[in-house]
Amino acid sequence: MLRFFLKRLGLAALVAFTVSLISFSLLFLAGDPAIALAGEGATDADIEAVRIQYGFDRPVLEQYGGWLGNALTGDFGDSYYFKTPVIHLVAEKIPITMTLGLCAISFAILLSIPLGVLAAVKPNSLIDRFALFLSVIGQAMPSFWFGLILIVIFAVNLGWVPVSGSDSWRHFILPTVVLGYYATPAIMRLTRAGMLEVLRADYIRTARAKGIRPGKVLFKHALRNAVIPVVGLTAVQLGFMLGGSVIIESIFALNGAGFLAFESISRNDFPTVQALILIFSLIYVLLTLLADLLNAWLDPRIREA
Amino acid sequence: MEHLLSVENLHVEIPVGAGLLQPVRGISFDLKKGETLCIVGESGCGKSLTSLAVMGLLPKSARRSADRLELAGKDLSNLSEREMSGIRGNDMSMIFQEPMTSLNPAYTIGDQLTEGLIRHKGVQRSEAKNRAISLLEKVGITAAASRLPQFPHQLSGGLRQRVMIAMSLMCAPDVIIADEPTTALDVTIQAQILRMVKELQAELGMAMIFITHDLGVVARIADKIAVMYAGAFVETGAAEQIFNAPMHPYTKGLLSCIPVPGKTECGSRLGSIPGVVPSLIGGVQGCGFRSRCPYTQEACASEPELTERAGGHACRCVLDTSELNSIIWEAA
Numbered sequence: 001m002l003r004f005f006l007k008r009l010g011l012a013a014l015v016a017f018t019v020s021l022i023s024f025s026l027l028f029l030a031g032d033p034a035i036a037l038a039g040e041g042a043t044d045a046d047i048e049a050v051r052i053q054y055g056f057d058r059p060v061l062e063q064y065g066g067w068l069g070n071a072l073t074g075d076f077g078d079s080y081y082f083k084t085p086v087i088h089l090v091a092e093k094i095p096i097t098m099t100l101g102l103c104a105i106s107f108a109i110l111l112s113i114p115l116g117v118l119a120a121v122k123p124n125s126l127i128d129r130f131a132l133f134l135s136v137i138g139q140a141m142p143s144f145w146f147g148l149i150l151i152v153i154f155a156v157n158l159g160w161v162p163v164s165g166s167d168s169w170r171h172f173i174l175p176t177v178v179l180g181y182y183a184t185p186a187i188m189r190l191t192r193a194g195m196l197e198v199l200r201a202d203y204i205r206t207a208r209a210k211g212i213r214p215g216k217v218l219f220k221h222a223l224r225n226a227v228i229p230v231v232g233l234t235a236v237q238l239g240f241m242l243g244g245s246v247i248i249e250s251i252f253a254l255n256g257a258g259f260l261a262f263e264s265i266s267r268n269d270f271p272t273v274q275a276l277i278l279i280f281s282l283i284y285v286l287l288t289l290l291a292d293l294l295n296a297w298l299d300p301r302i303r304e305a
Numbered sequence: 306m307e308h309l310l311s312v313e314n315l316h317v318e319i320p321v322g323a324g325l326l327q328p329v330r331g332i333s334f335d336l337k338k339g340e341t342l343c344i345v346g347e348s349g350c351g352k353s354l355t356s357l358a359v360m361g362l363l364p365k366s367a368r369r370s371a372d373r374l375e376l377a378g379k380d381l382s383n384l385s386e387r388e389m390s391g392i393r394g395n396d397m398s399m400i401f402q403e404p405m406t407s408l409n410p411a412y413t414i415g416d417q418l419t420e421g422l423i424r425h426k427g428v429q430r431s432e433a434k435n436r437a438i439s440l441l442e443k444v445g446i447t448a449a450a451s452r453l454p455q456f457p458h459q460l461s462g463g464l465r466q467r468v469m470i471a472m473s474l475m476c477a478p479d480v481i482i483a484d485e486p487t488t489a490l491d492v493t494i495q496a497q498i499l500r501m502v503k504e505l506q507a508e509l510g511m512a513m514i515f516i517t518h519d520l521g522v523v524a525r526i527a528d529k530i531a532v533m534y535a536g537a538f539v540e541t542g543a544a545e546q547i548f549n550a551p552m553h554p555y556t557k558g559l560l561s562c563i564p565v566p567g568k569t570e571c572g573s574r575l576g577s578i579p580g581v582v583p584s585l586i587g588g589v590q591g592c593g594f595r596s597r598c599p600y601t602q603e604a605c606a607s608e609p610e611l612t613e614r615a616g617g618h619a620c621r622c623v624l625d626t627s628e629l630n631s632i633i634w635e636a637a
Contacts, residue, residue: 202406208362209401210421210472211394214386224411299411300456 004296004303012289019281024064027270036268037080076275081267086275096166097256100175101242105234107180108187116191117223120199135185147178147251164253175252179245183237190233194226228299235291239284309512310336310480313373317358319366324587328354330536341513343523346533349582352516356482360399361389377479395425398473402485404466408457414468415453422475440471445501463494482514487522499525520563524548532556535593536585538611542618552620554598557634576634600624600632
């Protein structure tokens with residue numbers, strides 16, 4: 001198990017390093033950053049001055065080394081737009097996005113796993129049809145539209161929850177539902193498919209032959225084997241939710257890190273973009289690592305891989 | 306003596322796309338304490354479904370009916386899944402054909418061995434563990450205590466089947482149903498496992514239904530034999546009756562397929578039964594074996610009854626006993 005853990009950790013570190021290289025290179029992929037920063041109508045001399053001021057004249061490797069060294073201590077430089085340290089900006093926004101992401105994934109798991117199990121236990125039953133209906137709707141409906149519909153019904157007409165903002169837990173209810181529902185179809189379908197397969201397995205028959213109670217057969221013997229692929233998918237979905245909640249954050253004016261990333265890109269605010277990409281990537285790497293560990297705990301055969 | 310397990314006119318029907326599949330068509334048998342009944346037949350004759358029907362483990366789409374299905378005087382035919390789960394593993398347990406896939410990969414051997422005992426008898430985990438260790442030793446596993454924290458994938462097929470056997474014995478059931486428990490194992494392990502099963506059965510006084518297509522296995526362990534063909538018994542009797550004086554042409558054909566040391570000459574052809582098992586969809590018209598039987602006559606168009614020909618020896622054939630006795634199956 002320790003060997004497995006160290007191996008995965010090493011892999012994660014390698015991925016994180018590669019990601020940092022890519023997120024740094026992005027600065028140069030978009031063209032000469034000095035020209036972009038100097039703005040329209042700048043003379044060659046202005047551009048040159050900006051180049052020297054920001055250190056773009058130094059060799060790329062040296063710049064990367066400096067950036068990485070600073071980033072490791074939490075210093076991502078100052079935002080070009082806000083002129084304040086990027087780390088402060090990010091520290092302010094990340095918790096909002098994390099809260100939303102964790103709430104949404106919890107909502108998705110609580111909705112989709114029980115439904116997926118029920119659908120698999122009674123295939124083609126009413127509950128299976130209902131689950132299929134929910135997942136088809138979830139896949140077909142754009143989340144921004146769903147968000148707006150919920151706002152109209154629950155915030156505007158019924159007045160149960162606030163329309164937008166991020167001041168209290170009540171502000172997070174609608175965004176959680178919208179973002180969580182987005183992840184539901186995939187998790188539910190995979191749970192259902194996994195359960196259908198596992199329930200046909202010989203060891204389920206063995207468990208029944210031992211006289212294990214039906215509920216325990218389902219949740220102890222079947223679910224543990226069926227959720228193994230679901231764990232990986234859920235980690236990816238959560239990573240996606242954290243990075244890709246821009247639309248939801250804009251609709252509900254949640255003003256989280258997704259929204260910040262979106263705005264920073266359009267403002268050419270490279271240090272902020274770099275920092276956000278790096279942080280999101282690291283979270284993603286961490287989630288994948290956690291998923292691997294969780295799977296290793298669920299399935300002893302994985303531990304020896 | 307009172308019958309421990311009593312099955313009368315058991316039917317299994319499974320609706321399939323092409324019609325109604327009838328894999329088990331009116332099976333009856335009784336089992337006394339300590340007795341071994343071997344159900345013999347080729348693949349697809351319905352022997353596995355018979356055992357699953359008795360255990361209440363049929364696939365959901367299957368329908369079971371029986372005039373009588375009693376275990377130690379208790380009627381099993383109308384029990385709910387929940388009530389049945391209290392009997393399975395406790396009074397009646399089963400060993401399956403596929404040791405490689407019959408254990409849950411996610412749980413330790415110890416957990417899987419003990420959970421049935423804890424569920425049925427409500428014993429402490431430590432007590433269940435001790436019983437598991439003693440049974441693992443009994444089925445010939447060395448260093449039994451160190452096996453408990455192991456996972457199935459760390460054991461070989463032979464070991465896993467021993468674990469399955471130990472598991473079926475945990476609650477000291479009255480009846481064990483073994484569905485081809487040695488088929489997936491290599492021959493040396495087969496012999497060991499059979500000997501062990503036989504010894505355990507004698508020691509613990511359990512009744513056993515042993516399902517197999519291998520007559521060599523039957524010869525080693527059977528008290529009673531039922532030869533199954535196309536979903537019905539064609540011949541039943543004591544082991545020595547079936548082996549020494551087989552009656553039904555199918556039984557004779559089966560026996561001619563196995564070489565007998567000292568009797569079968571080197572290089573001579575073994576018997577075979579031409580043709581294939583009839584389709585069991587929509588029922589079988591007449592004798593199920595008539596399309597493959599060299600003694601078919603017009604009367605075979607209606608299915609004969611299983612009738613007793615000598616003390617406890619019954620045969621389902623239109624031919625009378627003296628005709629049957631004169632039949633010699635020619636190697637094809």
